[in-house]
Amino acid sequence: MELSPIRNMQAAADYVSQQPRSNRVVIYGDEDVDGVCSVMIVKEALGRLGFKQIETLFCLHETEGHGFSLKALDFIKDKAPALLILVDLGISDNKGIAKARELGFEVLVIDHHEPLSPELPPANFIINPKHPADSYHFKQLAAAGLCYHFARWLLQDDPDFDLLDEQLVRLAGLATIADMMPLEHDNMVIVNRMMDLLPSTSQVALRALLDRYLTKEKTLKEAIHQIIATLNASQVNQQRQAESFLLLTEDKPARAVKIIQTLESRWREYLVLREEIILEAQQRLNEESLEEVIFVGGENWPRRVIAAVASRLADEYNRPAFVYSQMAKMTRGSVRSPEKIDCVALMSACSEHLTNFGGHPPAGGFEIKNENLQKFRLCLIENYRQLYG
Ligand SMILES: [Mn+2]
The missing domain is CATH 3.10.310.30 (Diaminopimelate Epimerase; Chain A, domain 1)
Known part of the structure; x- marks a missing residue:
């Protein structure tokens, strides 16, 4: 795969590569599967580059809505000065980002959402194919797809990138499906590679998920949808840690299975609740x-x-x-x-x-x-x- 020509990929990768490895990095992402996979990909890539102080945090959808809010900034403000990388959100969070810059954060936004206003946030770098100045032909990458391309820029000189590459493309492919991005162009390449590579994964959580869901009666596609459903049952705690992230970074199989069981039981509760609300909505619409x-x-x-x-x-x-x-x-x-x-x-x-x-x-x-x-x-x-x- 070629290095992606999306605007600012190279400039942002050069910038990050030149930072002292002792600098603090805060990666802040959306709480859904795309956001969690995005955070993981960027974290892995920076870890491989040698950064020592990487913190990962997630957005509290339920109480704060989507995006990088002033409340989120309040939570992390003591971490400045640091490089703040916003993934799967940020493109319309002008206020939060302006304030973050004032507080001493350098800000990189990797987002795939449509900017809501013509005035973009004052980040140091914005990677978003929907940026008005971006001329890349394909606009429909998931955020994790963008992060994957960014990781490839960061690690282009790494002689042992291949193994990590497989790990990262699995995450990017799962996120692309979870975010329901159209399966064409770059997405098709990423998803096809993920489908090829997923069954052989030795990553602890994905292995545990596959062992549960990829049974004789199930196709790989069905198993993938079940993995995504389980990951989607994840919640973010008050320390802004996402359960799905804790699962995907868990290295003890027994503990991974425990988290999976928690998510599965929450998924079953969710299904009951969902059907109740659908029924109520249908009744109202029919009246x-x-x-x-x-x-x-x-x-x-x-x-x-x-x-x-x-x-x-x-x-x-x-x-x-x-x-x-x-x-x-x-x-x-x-x-x-x-x-x-x-x-x-x-x-x-x-x-x-x-x-x-x-x-x-x-x-x-x-x-x-x-x-x-x-x-x-x-x-x-x-x-x-x-x-x-
Ligand atoms: Mn997304």
Whole structure:
């Protein structure tokens, strides 16, 4: 595979390579599988380069939403001066990044989300194919795919890179599937290599997961989806450590199996909860006349199920589904839309009502003050008619 020509890959890799190895590095990532794999890839690469002080932390979705918030910065501010690497988030976190620079962090953003405003955050380097100045032809890499390419830049002179390369591409491939990125171009190369290399892995957690899921009746693809489902049941604790990260970095098989069992039992609880909420949503939709855009939610609908509920409703009713969880003042929601309908475009057209939003054409998320919910709903319907009616 060639070194990726994505903008800033080389410049950022040169910059990192020139840092004294005793410098502190903080890697901060999203809590989902893509974020966790991204953190792992960057951590492995920097460790291989000889960095001694690497800390890894994750975003608390449930309470802070997506991104690098001022609260997150508060948590890490004592670690400055340091190199702060934000992965799978950061591209729209102008405030948090500006403040981090003031506090003495040098900031590298490796993100694949669409920038929400034309003004980009004041990071030292931004790697994001969706950056307006990036001319790379393929924009749909997962964050872990970007991190993998970055690792290749960092370790291009390492004579023993091959073994590590296999380890990293497995993570990048899993993340690409978990993030539902289109399986074409670079993604296809990464995912095909992962499929070839996964069954032979000796990495403790992946080995334990495969031993459980890759049974005689199951295809490799099915086993991979089960691995991702288990990893997705992970939570982040108050120290901002993600269980899935602890699992994937565990080197004792018995302990890995214990973490897997915890995640599996949480996954089963999650499935029950998800079906309850889907049923409630369907009942409500069937009582009312169906609109072009599904907009449904509830007070304290658990945030971790709403993305899956949106996905089910979008499939079943074949229209964009906005599903939300309403809290005291704020509401957070997830969107899924059928093929050819761009949910980010719909939200952009109504962004005046939102406090935050983001995502890709088929899947996204939003954050809104409760008082604007109905205005947002009407705006979505109106714009849907204009764009797709
Ligand atoms: Mn991602």
